[in-house]
Amino acid sequence: MENITVIIMLLFGVAFLSLISKKYNFPIPIVLVLCGVIISVIPGLPVIALSPEVVFIVFLPPLLYHAAWYTSWSDFKQTIRPITLAAVGLVLFTTVAVAVAAHMLIDDISWPLAFLLGAIVSPPDAVSATSITKGLGLHPRLIAILEGESLVNDASGLVAYKYALTAITAGNFVLWQAGLNFVIMSVLGIAIGLGVGYIMSFIHKKFVCDEVIEATLTLLTPFASYLIAEHFEASGVLAVVATGLFLSARSGTIFTHESRIMTGTIWSVLTNILNGLIFILIGLQLRQIIEGIGDYSGWSLFIWGASVSIVVILVRFLWVIPATLLPRYISKKIRLQEEFDFRNMIVFGWSGMRGVVSMAAALALPLMMNETEAFPLRNLIIYLVFCVILSTLVIQGLTLPWLIKKLKIEKYSIIAEEYEIRNIIVSQTITHIEDNFSLLNDDLLHNIKSKYEVKFNRLQKTELPANFFGKGNIMGGEIFNDFTKLQIDLLNVERNKLESMHKSGSVNEEIFRKIEKELDLEETRLWMEMYEE
Numbered sequence: 183m184e185n186i187t188v189i190i191m192l193l194f195g196v197a198f199l200s201l202i203s204k205k206y207n208f209p210i211p212i213v214l215v216l217c218g219v220i221i222s223v224i225p226g227l228p229v230i231a232l233s234p235e236v237v238f239i240v241f242l243p244p245l246l247y248h249a250a251w252y253t254s255w256s257d258f259k260q261t262i263r264p265i266t267l268a269a270v271g272l273v274l275f276t277t278v279a280v281a282v283a284a285h286m287l288i289d290d291i292s293w294p295l296a297f298l299l300g301a302i303v304s305p306p307d308a309v310s311a312t313s314i315t316k317g318l319g320l321h322p323r324l325i326a327i328l329e330g331e332s333l334v335n336d337a338s339g340l341v342a343y344k345y346a347l348t349a350i351t352a353g354n355f356v357l358w359q360a361g362l363n364f365v366i367m368s369v370l371g372i373a374i375g376l377g378v379g380y381i382m383s384f385i386h387k388k389f390v391c392d393e394v395i396e397a398t399l400t401l402l403t404p405f406a407s408y409l410i411a412e413h414f415e416a417s418g419v420l421a422v423v424a425t426g427l428f429l430s431a432r433s434g435t436i437f438t439h440e441s442r443i444m445t446g447t448i449w450s451v452l453t454n455i456l457n458g459l460i461f462i463l464i465g466l467q468l469r470q471i472i473e474g475i476g477d478y479s480g481w482s483l484f485i486w487g488a489s490v491s492i493v494v495i496l497v498r499f500l501w502v503i504p505a506t507l508l509p510r511y512i513s514k515k516i517r518l519q520e521e522f523d524f525r526n527m528i529v530f531g532w533s534g535m536r537g538v539v540s541m542a543a544a545l546a547l548p549l550m551m552n553e554t555e556a557f558p559l560r561n562l563i564i565y566l567v568f569c570v571i572l573s574t575l576v577i578q579g580l581t582l583p584w585l586i587k588k589l590k591i592e593k594y595s596i597i598a599e600e601y602e603i604r605n606i607i608v609s610q611t612i613t614h615i616e617d618n619f620s621l622l623n624d625d626l627l628h629n630i631k632s633k634y635e636v637k638f639n640r641l642q643k644t645e646l647p648a649n650f651f652g653k654g655n656i657m658g659g660e661i662f663n664d665f666t667k668l669q670i671d672l673l674n675v676e677r678n679k680l681e682s683m684h685k686s687g688s689v690n691e692e693i694f695r696k697i698e699k700e701l702d703l704e705e706t707r708l709w710m711e712m713y714e715e
Contacts, residue, residue, distance in 0.1 A: 185230050189462060192221060196458040209314045211307070211537050212575050214461040219572070221465025222472075230466045237546040239408070241456055242340075243422050245538060247404035248453045249333050250426025251433075257326035258427070264327050267505045269305075269334035272498065276304040277342050279497045280490060284566075287486055291559060298346035299563050302544055303494055303570045305339035306332050307537025314535060314579045318586055319593030324526050328533055336539050337419040341367065343543055350558070351551060371417030375424025378407040383429060386436040396441040397448050403429070443703070460538050463545060464568060474561030487569030494570050495578070499531040525589040532585055535574045540567055608638045666708050673705050 196217050203213040221227065232240065258265065280300035284291050291299070306328075315325060341364055382403050390396045404422045411421035433442065475483060506527050510517050544567040548557050612634050619627055680697055683689040 185228055188228060188466075189230065189459070192462045192465075193455065193458055196462065197454075200454070200458070209575075209579050211313050211457075211535065212579050214457055215537075215572050215575050217458075218461040218465035218468065218568070221462060222468035227466055229470045230463065232463065232545070234546045234548050237542055239405070241460055241542040242419065242539070243404035243408040244401075244449075244452060245456060245542075246333070246336060246419060246422045247407075247426045248449050249329075249336075250423045251430045251449070253329055253333050253427060253430070254326065255427055255431040257322070258330050261323060261327045261330055263509065264505070265330035265334060268327070268331040268502075270338050271505065272331075272501045273304045273335045273338045274342065275501050276494060276497050277301050277339070280304070280493055283493045284486075284490060287489055288562075291562075294346055294349040295559055295563065298343065298350060298547075299490070299566060301339055301342035301346050302540050302563070302567050303490070303536055304342065305335040305536075305539060306534045306574075307539055314582055315533065318583055319591075320529065320586070321526065321594045324530060328530065333423060337368075337371075337417060337423055340419045340539075340543065341417055347547075351548070367415070367417045368420055370414065371411045371420035372424045374411045374414065374416055375407050375421035376428055378403065378410060378421065379425040379428030382425070383432055383436050390441075393438060393440040393444045396437060397445045400429075400445045401448065401452070443706075457538050460541050460545070464541055464564075467545075467564075468568070471561045471564050475565055478562075483565065487566055488573070490566050491570045491573035494536070494574065495534065498534045502527060502531045523591075525591050528589060529582070529586060529591070532578055532582060535579050536567075536571045537575065540571060544568070605638075608634055612638060666711055670705055670708050673701055673708070677701050 196214065199213050199217060200210050202208075203210050277297060277300035280303060281293065281296035284299050285293060285296040288296075315328060345364070382399065386396060386399065390399065403425060407421045407425040408418035411418040429436070437445070506522075510520070510522060544564045547560050547563065549560070551557055612631065615627075615631050615634065619630070622630075677698070680689070680694065680701070684691075684694045
């Protein structure tokens with residue numbers, strides 16, 4: 183009970199620091215890793231460790247599912263070549279490079295252990311990539327590649343991790359068998375994931391009519407996909423990713439609007455807690471881990487941690503440059519269809535932050551090889567993984583905005599694109615009203631049409647495509663936002679009146695909750711409608 187109390191209090195602390203980071207626009211993944219460091223030096227805290235077998239099941243399915251859910255399938259298909267090169271080729275290249283460096287630097291580390299370390303630190307983290315690049319104005323294609331890479335490379339990295347772990351615990355490893363098993367596990371994992379996705383989409387569409395049940399099912403789905411795949415010795419990671427991509431692409435037709443709002447909120451809360459919890463656990467174990475590697479000198483540990491981190495960073499550039507330029511040199515079609523800017527290549531190379539997946543993989547290392555023999559160098563491997571996460575998140579994460587500024591990359595504005603899409607949707611809706619509702623009562627037709635005409639007229643006043651950056655003048659977007667803020671202010675007037683009636687007991691509780699929810703949804707819609715950079 184005492185340990186649970188400590189974790190809950192630390193979660194409160196992490197949540198408070200996350201609030202501060204949000205207020206001052208400081209990347210949350212960096213806050214989390216620094217929290218881990220701070221927790222490790224607080225005296226008197228207990229050492230709390232989940233069972234290694236439990237770590238993967240608790241953390242990986244929901245985190246990977248959430249990342250897959252917010253990955254655009256359309257963008258994923260369009261950028262499949264660079265994603266595959268980075269998510270498979272770069273992961274394996276990084277695994278080998280880190281293994282070679284670790285084996286050369288550290289006398290005690292065997293080749294299987296070195297490859298295990300390389301597999302753990304090889305995949306960049308999806309949460310870190312999206313959190314740190316958000317709001318930097320990067321081109322959507324580059325964002326799509328970063329997100330797609332971070333999603334798929336978790337699968338390839340964790341499969342490599344599994345084989346390295348098998349080589350250590352079982353003591354045998356045959357390359358051609360591993361390659362064949364990799365293909366079989368991957369194909370079977372994807373097939374099971376798609377099968378689970380199809381079954382769940384059928385259930386959501388045909389049977390579920392309650393948003394609470396629907397939200398509950400979405401929370402259970404990634405665990406079901408992962409456990410079924412693992413039962414059949416397939417890739418549970420790829421199964422979860424496939425299920426997430428399948429259901430996400432169909433979420434508009436299989437979920438109700440209430441379910442989408444509820445599940446989106448629940449998943450945001452859950453992933454935030456899981457991300458905080460994993461770094462709390464490493465913080466609570468870090469002191470014991472440092473004590474476990476006390477036989478090594480502090481200078482040696484610093485050199486090893488710094489060297490492995492540098493290799494991880496440099497290898498990404500060594501791979502990215504030829505992987506970007508060679509396809510363009512070979513294929514004329516690629517040169518014609520894909521714009522090239524060397525600055526984006528540099529940004530991509532500097533965006534390889536490691537995070538929660540690597541940390542979970544490290545904590546999932548078994549404590550014992552067998553009943554009598556401890557897992558070799560477990561504490562040292564976890565320490566090196568934490569060094570890589572700390573180095574990449576803090577050094578690369580904090581300097582990425584500065585790098586983009588120095589490269590003078592023109593900030594891509596998604597606002598103009600949003601403006602065009604809103605225009606098309608509203609115009610098409612007005613056309614549909616004119617073509618199909620002409621026989622309606624005149625007053626009803628006028629009222630419904632005027633609603634969309636007002637919205638269309640407001641959009642025309644934005645002038646975003648012609649005068650997006652303002653050039654010293656007031657942007658039309660500000661006019662649009664001012665109008666939207668005025669509506670929000672009026673909603674608050676309604677809400678205050680409703681609250682006063684509720685306090686006086688002059689409104690039924692059921693009616694109060696219904697109108698309150700209506701106002702909340704309307705305010706959510708208006709805030710979503712605002713033009714923001």
